[in-house]
Amino acid sequence: MALLEVAKIIFINLCNQTQKKLSITVMALLRKEKTPMDDKEIVKMYWQRNEEAIRETADKYGAYCRKISQNILSDVSDSEENVNDTYMQAWLSIPPHRPDSLMAFLGKLARNLALNRYKAAHAKKRFADQFAVSLDELSDCTPSKITVENETEVAELGKSISRFLYSQKEDIRNVFICRYFYCDSIEEISSRFGYSQSKIKSMLMRTRIRLKSHLKKEGYYEE
Amino acid sequence: MKNEVFARAMTEIDEELIVSAHKDIVQRPKRKKWIFAVAACFILICASALYLKNSNRIEILVYGNTIADQSVAVDIPAPLSSDLRYTIPDVITVPLEIQTERRLNIEADDTTIEVYSLKTDKLLYEGQVCETKESVTVLWTIEAPNPNQTYQLRLNDDAVLLLLSYDKDADNWILNKQ
Numbered sequence: 450m451a452l453l454e455v456a457k458i459i460f461i462n463l464c465n466q467t468q469k470k471l472s473i474t475v476m477a478l479l480r481k482e483k484t485p486m487d488d489k490e491i492v493k494m495y496w497q498r499n500e501e502a503i504r505e506t507a508d509k510y511g512a513y514c515r516k517i518s519q520n521i522l523s524d525v526s527d528s529e530e531n532v533n534d535t536y537m538q539a540w541l542s543i544p545p546h547r548p549d550s551l552m553a554f555l556g557k558l559a560r561n562l563a564l565n566r567y568k569a570a571h572a573k574k575r576f577a578d579q580f581a582v583s584l585d586e587l588s589d590c591t592p593s594k595i596t597v598e599n600e601t602e603v604a605e606l607g608k609s610i611s612r613f614l615y616s617q618k619e620d621i622r623n624v625f626i627c628r629y630f631y632c633d634s635i636e637e638i639s640s641r642f643g644y645s646q647s648k649i650k651s652m653l654m655r656t657r658i659r660l661k662s663h664l665k666k667e668g669y670y671e672e
Numbered sequence: 673m674k675n676e677v678f679a680r681a682m683t684e685i686d687e688e689l690i691v692s693a694h695k696d697i698v699q700r701p702k703r704k705k706w707i708f709a710v711a712a713c714f715i716l717i718c719a720s721a722l723y724l725k726n727s728n729r730i731e732i733l734v735y736g737n738t739i740a741d742q743s744v745a746v747d748i749p750a751p752l753s754s755d756l757r758y759t760i761p762d763v764i765t766v767p768l769e770i771q772t773e774r775r776l777n778i779e780a781d782d783t784t785i786e787v788y789s790l791k792t793d794k795l796l797y798e799g800q801v802c803e804t805k806e807s808v809t810v811l812w813t814i815e816a817p818n819p820n821q822t823y824q825l826r827l828n829d830d831a832v833l834l835l836l837s838y839d840k841d842a843d844n845w846i847l848n849k850q
């Protein structure tokens with residue numbers, strides 16, 4: 450009898466959740482909320498110099514850009530400014546660019562701009578924020594032969610890292626990107642992937658060691 | 673900025689890697705939760721149904737054989753006399769073995785029952801209405817049986833009904849289960 454009661458409760462909860470989702474869908478339809486525009490359509494609007502492109506970008510990727518900015522900058526107002534700068538930069542870059550993946554393009558823009566802000570804000574002092582902790586972790590594998598001013602070499606290093614990441618298992622690859630591209634905290638990554646925090650730290654450490662070995666083979670370290 | 677070279681290089685990784693890592697974040701947890709919740713619910717319902725089905729089962733045996741759909745002839749001792757007037761016995765006692773995992777309620781109308789524990793053979797009850805939670809042996813006694821009457825033994829409020837009646841064609845008392 451107890452089993453039957455538990456089954457009844459789970460079944461009722463599932464029904465309630467379904468009903469809630471249906472209600473949300475119906476409400477959205479009633480409010481005439483539009484579905485997000487296709488990326489190709491948005492890029493086309495940029496090329497047509499149609500300012501609606503920015504609104505569509507904000508609708509579809511605003512939260513995404515905000516998350517990347519927030520993970521690096523921590524401060525909410527700085528993050529909002531960074532997101533606005535990202536839209537501006539997108540407007541100035543398209544054309545001539547015609548990105549295949551608008552999401553990745555915006556992600557890179559947001560990240561680069563956030564890194565610039567972070568560098569400017571933390572030029573003299575060293576902070577112990579989340580992003581700084583993730584940067585510290587990279588001490589294991591940062592190559593010594595490249596300077597940040599040489600953009601071509603930095604881009605080549607990015608390609609080498611991509612080659613390395615493609616050779617890794619999907620979970621390991623995605624955990625690494627979440628940590629060092631999206632700058633998510635260990636806690637966030639742990640809850641998303643369903644692994645314990647210690648397992649995530651261990652995965653990242655072993656991946657950094659393998660990455661260092663890969664970069665050594667490709668000649669990124671001075672002998 | 674410490675390790676800026678690597679930080680900048682990470683911005684330059686392939687777009688496909690950036691997109692697939694994000695898709696993994698957005699989609700996987702919700703999908704998994706939903707599937708597991710539905711599967712768990714389904715398994716729970718099936719297990720509950722199976723448990724209830726099995727626990728409701730009452731098996732009745734007479735002379736060591738399970739009573740199913742066909743009627744069973746009741747073994748009546750032969751009369752001491754060859755006088756045909758004595759073919760209808762004074763008393764009929766039907767020995768039944770009732771196996772169950774749940775509460776068992778036995779009611780005998782106009783007849784009596786003696787209920788013994790199947791495990792210990794201990795007399796549990798004597799009378800017309802009995803309630804027990806274990807498998808039992810029941811001696812169902814009908815005094816001065818009338819061949820024109822059908823006698824009933826009710827189990828669990830008519831969930832199972834045993835009927836004892838006289839078959840004139842077979843010239844025998846028979847037991848049926850409903």
